[in-house]
Amino acid sequence: MIHFVKKALADIHSNRFLNLITIITISLSILVVSVFLLFFENASRVIESWNKGGRAMIYLKSEFRMDMLPKLKVKINTLGDIDEIVYISKTQALDKLKKNMSSQSAFLKTLKENPLPDALEIRMKSYNSFEEVQKFAQSIKAIEIVEDVEYGQGWLGRFLKIFNLFKITGYAMCTLFFLIALFITANTVRLAFYSRKREIEIMRLVGATETFIKAPFYVEGLLQGFLGGILGMVILLITYLAVSSGITQSFASYMYFDIRFLSVQTIALIITGSIFLGWFGCYLSLKQILK
Amino acid sequence: MNDKSNKNSIIRLFNVSKRFGGKLALKDITLDIEQGELIFISGPSGAGKSTLLKILYLAEKASEGQILIGGMNLARISSSKLPFLRRRFGMIFQDFKLIPNRTVYENVALVLEVAGEKPSFIRKKVMQVLRTIGMEKKFKALPPTLSGGEQQRVAVARAVVGQPSIILADEPTGSLDLKSAQIILDSLMEYHKKGATVLIVSHNLHLLESTVRSRNVEISEGTIKRIATIC
Numbered sequence: 001m002i003h004f005v006k007k008a009l010a011d012i013h014s015n016r017f018l019n020l021i022t023i024i025t026i027s028l029s030i031l032v033v034s035v036f037l038l039f040f041e042n043a044s045r046v047i048e049s050w051n052k053g054g055r056a057m058i059y060l061k062s063e064f065r066m067d068m069l070p071k072l073k074v075k076i077n078t079l080g081d082i083d084e085i086v087y088i089s090k091t092q093a094l095d096k097l098k099k100n101m102s103s104q105s106a107f108l109k110t111l112k113e114n115p116l117p118d119a120l121e122i123r124m125k126s127y128n129s130f131e132e133v134q135k136f137a138q139s140i141k142a143i144e145i146v147e148d149v150e151y152g153q154g155w156l157g158r159f160l161k162i163f164n165l166f167k168i169t170g171y172a173m174c175t176l177f178f179l180i181a182l183f184i185t186a187n188t189v190r191l192a193f194y195s196r197k198r199e200i201e202i203m204r205l206v207g208a209t210e211t212f213i214k215a216p217f218y219v220e221g222l223l224q225g226f227l228g229g230i231l232g233m234v235i236l237l238i239t240y241l242a243v244s245s246g247i248t249q250s251f252a253s254y255m256y257f258d259i260r261f262l263s264v265q266t267i268a269l270i271i272t273g274s275i276f277l278g279w280f281g282c283y284l285s286l287k288q289i290l291k
Numbered sequence: 292m293n294d295k296s297n298k299n300s301i302i303r304l305f306n307v308s309k310r311f312g313g314k315l316a317l318k319d320i321t322l323d324i325e326q327g328e329l330i331f332i333s334g335p336s337g338a339g340k341s342t343l344l345k346i347l348y349l350a351e352k353a354s355e356g357q358i359l360i361g362g363m364n365l366a367r368i369s370s371s372k373l374p375f376l377r378r379r380f381g382m383i384f385q386d387f388k389l390i391p392n393r394t395v396y397e398n399v400a401l402v403l404e405v406a407g408e409k410p411s412f413i414r415k416k417v418m419q420v421l422r423t424i425g426m427e428k429k430f431k432a433l434p435p436t437l438s439g440g441e442q443q444r445v446a447v448a449r450a451v452v453g454q455p456s457i458i459l460a461d462e463p464t465g466s467l468d469l470k471s472a473q474i475i476l477d478s479l480m481e482y483h484k485k486g487a488t489v490l491i492v493s494h495n496l497h498l499l500e501s502t503v504r505s506r507n508v509e510i511s512e513g514t515i516k517r518i519a520t521i522c
Binding site for chain 1: 350371375382389390391393406
């Protein structure tokens with residue numbers, strides 16, 4: 001094994017430029033995949049945390065009277081796994097609005113009557129998806145006294161659509177870059193093989209087995225994959241450290257938004273994938289050459 | 292022309308023919324070579340001498356006939372077994388076939404590396420053979436920096452380092468001056484004396500005068516024309 005590693009390192013050294021190009025290509029592919037994974041991991045976490053509340057506001061019709069509240073609560077409880085139902089009267093709602101708009105509350109004083117509806121704020125105990133919340137909200141909306149239900153369907157739905165679109169783009173880009181890296185790796189191995197054709201012919205004449213001949217190429221492919229993966233991760237980490245604090249600060253005034261780097265498992269998965277890429281490129285190339 | 296079979300035969304050819312397209316390069320060759328024998332295969336250029344040698348180490352396959360080497364039928368050897376057959380041979384070529392970007396030491400060591408020998412054994416054995424051949428001081432040199440004679444000496448060292456039972460030499464002195472040719476020939480005789488079977492393909496009949504007891508197999512137009520014992 002040491003012999004094969006030494007041989008592979010010597011080959012990498014003698015074809016420095018070609019190997020450098022391959023390693024950089026692999027690292028760029030890994031970088032693209034990692035950027036998407038970083039985005040998905042963080043976006044998923046944000047969506048999860050937003051969803052965690054599982055909150056919905058139920059706005060009631062003007063015919064609502066306080067004596068209807070117990071019955072309404074019972075009805076809502078039968079529709080889903082509700083953790084808490086809080087009644088917010090129209091008066092409380094207006095007071096809260098005035099408080100929130102303290103600087104611009106002058107126009108609220110001009111109102112002759114309170115335009116806000118009575119409302120119920122509910123929090124679901126558990127749910128698995130946004131669709132589940134949506135379905136639950138629709139069943140509440142069907143209650144006669146309920147005017148409307150708001151559960152973030154606008155922005156959350158839109159965000160999920162963008163997120164899913166990004167996911168598809170991400171998969172497409174990752175596949176494309178994977179194929180490019182695979183092609184470059186396979187081509188490097190092919191060139192290395194042809195540049196050593198005479199050497200391989202001599203090795204065969206002195207009794208080298210095919211395994212003995214192929215092994216250094218595989219080691220070379222694995223090393224290229226590993227180095228490409230490491231380089232890609234290092235570039236991502238540097239970029240992350242430079243950019244993440246800025247993004248966190250920009251979002252700090254709107255929400256708690258904490259960008260995290262890829263988990264150890266994901267990094268290990270990416271490096272393994274990169275090593276596989278090097279090996280697979282080598283495998284395809286040798287399979288074709290030695291056919 | 293046929294040859295009598297012998298119990299000590301290490302190489303046996305039965306009615307071997309080789310065709311390249313429509314052209315017959317070897318025709319009906321039957322030959323027995325004894326263990327420890329020195330054989331010269333001579334004849335004019337294009338007679339089929341090198342083809343005969345290539346068939347023995349399976350660089351080419353015989354179109355017809357049977358070849359037995361040490362009891363192994365070459366027609367039945369799978370590609371996975373081929374390297375193990377080749378390890379029984381030490382091969383020397385007119386164009387040396389040395390790896391240009393590997394040192395003299397690495398070229399010779401390759402034979403033992405492919406055989407899976409331990410590094411300590413390889414070091415000892417390679418340096419010992421290089422000393423015998425007078426190339427120990429140039430063990431770090433790359434083949435292109437050596438003269439033709441020196442390169443062929445390295446090729447001889449590579450051929451004998453694995454202590455093969457058969458040495459196949461295809462025009463080993465073809466591109467060398469007389470002095471270098473004599474050194475190569477003396478080295479081969481040395482290994483022949485130690486018991487190796489040596490087959491030398493050459494069109495240079497001058498070589499035959501300077502050797503020990505041997506047989507000369509004369510080939511012309513793909514067939515054996517004459518087998519003569521030289522004392």
